[in-house]
Amino acid sequence: MLEIRDLNVSYGMMEVLHGISLKVEDKELVSVIGPNGAGKSTLIKTIMGIVKPKSGTVTYDGQDLTKMSSFQRAQLGIGYVPEGRRVFGRLSVEDNLKMGAYAVKDKERLKKNISRVYEIFPRLGERSRQLAGTMSGGEQQMLAIGRALMLDPKLLLIDEVSMGLMPIMVNTCFQVIKELNDEGITILVVEQNANKALKVADRGYVLETGNIVLTDTAENLRSNEMVRSAYLG
Amino acid sequence: MFLQQLINALTIGSLYALTAMGATLIYGILGILDIANAGAYLVGAYVGWYIFHATGSIVLAFIGSMALVGLGGVVLQRTVYSPILAKPRTLSIIPLVAAVGLFTMSSDAVRLICGAGTKAYNLKFPVMVYKFTVFGKKLTIQPAWIMIFVLTAVLLFILWFILNRTKLGLAWRATAEDAEIAGVCGVNTSYAMALSYILGYGFAAAAGIMTGILYNSITPALGEVPSYKMLAIIVLGGLGNPLGTVIAGLLIGIAEVFLSVYFNLPIPKDAIAFVVLIIMLLIKPSGLLGRKNKV
Ligand SMILES: Nc1ncnc2c1ncn2[C@@H]1O[C@H](COP(=O)(O)OP(=O)(O)OP(=O)(O)O)[C@@H](O)[C@H]1O
Ligand SMILES: [Mg+2]
Numbered sequence: 001m002l003e004i005r006d007l008n009v010s011y012g013m014m015e016v017l018h019g020i021s022l023k024v025e026d027k028e029l030v031s032v033i034g035p036n037g038a039g040k041s042t043l044i045k046t047i048m049g050i051v052k053p054k055s056g057t058v059t060y061d062g063q064d065l066t067k068m069s070s071f072q073r074a075q076l077g078i079g080y081v082p083e084g085r086r087v088f089g090r091l092s093v094e095d096n097l098k099m100g101a102y103a104v105k106d107k108e109r110l111k112k113n114i115s116r117v118y119e120i121f122p123r124l125g126e127r128s129r130q131l132a133g134t135m136s137g138g139e140q141q142m143l144a145i146g147r148a149l150m151l152d153p154k155l156l157l158i159d160e161v162s163m164g165l166m167p168i169m170v171n172t173c174f175q176v177i178k179e180l181n182d183e184g185i186t187i188l189v190v191e192q193n194a195n196k197a198l199k200v201a202d203r204g205y206v207l208e209t210g211n212i213v214l215t216d217t218a219e220n221l222r223s224n225e226m227v228r229s230a231y232l233g
Numbered sequence: 234m235f236l237q238q239l240i241n242a243l244t245i246g247s248l249y250a251l252t253a254m255g256a257t258l259i260y261g262i263l264g265i266l267d268i269a270n271a272g273a274y275l276v277g278a279y280v281g282w283y284i285f286h287a288t289g290s291i292v293l294a295f296i297g298s299m300a301l302v303g304l305g306g307v308v309l310q311r312t313v314y315s316p317i318l319a320k321p322r323t324l325s326i327i328p329l330v331a332a333v334g335l336f337t338m339s340s341d342a343v344r345l346i347c348g349a350g351t352k353a354y355n356l357k358f359p360v361m362v363y364k365f366t367v368f369g370k371k372l373t374i375q376p377a378w379i380m381i382f383v384l385t386a387v388l389l390f391i392l393w394f395i396l397n398r399t400k401l402g403l404a405w406r407a408t409a410e411d412a413e414i415a416g417v418c419g420v421n422t423s424y425a426m427a428l429s430y431i432l433g434y435g436f437a438a439a440a441g442i443m444t445g446i447l448y449n450s451i452t453p454a455l456g457e458v459p460s461y462k463m464l465a466i467i468v469l470g471g472l473g474n475p476l477g478t479v480i481a482g483l484l485i486g487i488a489e490v491f492l493s494v495y496f497n498l499p500i501p502k503d504a505i506a507f508v509v510l511i512i513m514l515l516i517k518p519s520g521l522l523g524r525k526n527k528v
Contacts, residue, residue, distance in 0.1 A: 048417050049417075050413050050416070069416065069421070070413070070417045071416050071417075071420055071422070073417070074418060074419035080417045082417075086411055088407050088411060088414070089410065090406065091403070091407060091410070095407075098400075098403060099403065099415065099420075102400075102415075102418045147418070151418075
């Protein structure tokens with residue numbers, strides 16, 4: 001479904017990703033774990049077209065994404081939950097969700113998706129008219145996930161869903177991620193919380209200072225000595 | 234007397250709001266101070282003048298000038314502003330300098346092409362002045378004022394409608410807040426930017442024509458006062474806030490008319506906008522409807 005080959009990404013003179021290759025198969029849930037500054041967000045932003053790679057390719061469903069703008073990638077069904085939520089704070093909850101479905105032309109589908117998001121996160125339904133900027137961090141995280149779901153994504157990219165959330169919210173979020181994957185959405189999660197990320201994932205990659213240093217099934221990674229000592233503590 | 238002054242003030246103020254609206258829309262979405270809006274105001278007044286004198290139709294003059302100047306704005310956005318902003322780590326002074334350059338160029342181009350002299354619209358209304366008696370006071374209203382008031386209200390209503398009641402407007406507001414995320418939601422953000430330029434430059438052109446009709450004269454210097462007064466208005470309104478711009482425009486109109494009528498001010502009328510701005514910024518630094526900047 002998603003294949004990344006020899007990806008090099010730089011910010012100005014500084015190279016951040018050094019020739020990374022990675023694959024996500026249809027209906028898989030894959031986690032990329034790694035420490036601060038490893039380049040996890042950069043990887044996801046490159047897949048989304050926010051950051052342009054210096055070299056290498058990103059292929060999705062057999063199509064080369066490299067030359068496409070972000071909005072065209074969204075139209076292909078790639079949903080994105082950004083790091084730090086980044087909801088539209090001056091728009092209402094419902095308008096945020098409508099924005100998530102911007103690429104969806106069918107009005108019926110839009111309505112259906114909104115009620116589905118409200119079903120998954122009843123809290124959002126109760127606050128549909130509230131300005132997103134006045135919601136709590138956890139509520140904003142739900143909204144960021146809900147917004148990405150409005151697209152009916154075939155591939156969902158999730159950056160650091162656990163950041164700044166209390167443990168019970170983290171569990172809820174990962175449970176939702178697992179359920180979405182069971183429904184058939186292919187998911188790539190990028191996480192510092194390796195423990196949680198590897199519990200739900202099928203496979204995982206370890207990214208350190210711009211290089212993939214290890215890849216295996218999630219189960220094997222969890223029992224791997226190096227991963228245990230560095231990430232599972 | 235008071236009512237008469239209030240009517241004058243609101244007429245001038247609504248013209249100010251319309252003139253500054255383009256700069257607000259562009260700041261809202263691109264984060265740049267586009268002084269060249271004052272060039273759109275000047276060029277719009279001249280294009281309108283030529284169309285009016287070629288066709289005899291003021292309606293055609295408005296439509297034609299707004300469309301041409303609006304499209305010109307999109308061309309500038311595509312060829313000047315967007316390429317500058319696409320460069321990594323652009324200093325915010327660079328697009329501002331470009332805008333000042335474009336504005337100066339537009340004034341000189343108008344002077345070269347159309348001549349340095351004054352041109353008169355000589356628009357004939359069926360009635361040149363209406364006289365009323367309200368509460369025993371005599372009141373005169375020029376049809377040009379009514380035209381300005383009604384047309385501005387209609388244009389601002391159209392703007393409000395697009396921004397708040399259409400999908401395109403939702404995309405505009407989202408792009409203004411976070412263009413990157415609007416993009417990954419599926420918005421072609423360069424359309425949202427083009428919308429700002431079409432509407433913004435189009436509104437400035439309409440304001441230019443109305444000013445030309447109101448004072449019955451246009452010169453190549455027409456854009457000079459708006460080029461700086463516009464800044465006071467958009468900052469006063471809370472940068473990038475369309476509703477704030479309307480309120481600020483009316484407020485400056487009121488301040489100018491009343492202060493110069495009732496007080497013998499030692500400063501020129503065109504400086505009043507800045508006095509109001511300074512007082513306002515001391516009270517509320519983010520402007521009338523501005524938000525505190527998030528860090
Ligand atoms: N816009 C930018 N300009 C310059 N350097 C950047 C930019 N964004 C990220 N970097 C740098 O690139 C490196 C990788 O950043 P990235 O955000 O991808 O890391 P990360 O793995 O997501 O870290 P974290 O776990 O803290 O979110 C860091 O050294 C960071 O300082
Ligand atoms: Mg990150």
